[in-house]
Amino acid sequence: MNIKDARKNAGVTQKQLSELTNIRQSGISQMENGKQGVSIEQLKRIANALKIDITELVKND
Numbered sequence: 001m002n003i004k005d006a007r008k009n010a011g012v013t014q015k016q017l018s019e020l021t022n023i024r025q026s027g028i029s030q031m032e033n034g035k036q037g038v039s040i041e042q043l044k045r046i047a048n049a050l051k052i053d054i055t056e057l058v059k060n061d
Contacts, residue, residue, distance in 0.1 A: 002032070002057070003046060003057060004032040006047075007050060010050045012049070014032075021042070021045040022045070
């Protein structure tokens with residue numbers, strides 16, 4: 001699952017995820033579109049905000 005899919009499954013907008021993670025909305029957008037890398041710390045914050053395990057964001061299904 002990628003960040004965008006996980007965010008949409010959680011019913012969260014980019015703006016809401018930005019507020020929950022303290023990551024700029026433009027950064028969220030760039031991560032979702034593969035234009036910016038994602039650090040482990042950012043993945044942790046995103047997973048926590050979406051209430052999923054971090055492994056869900058890094059699995060290759």
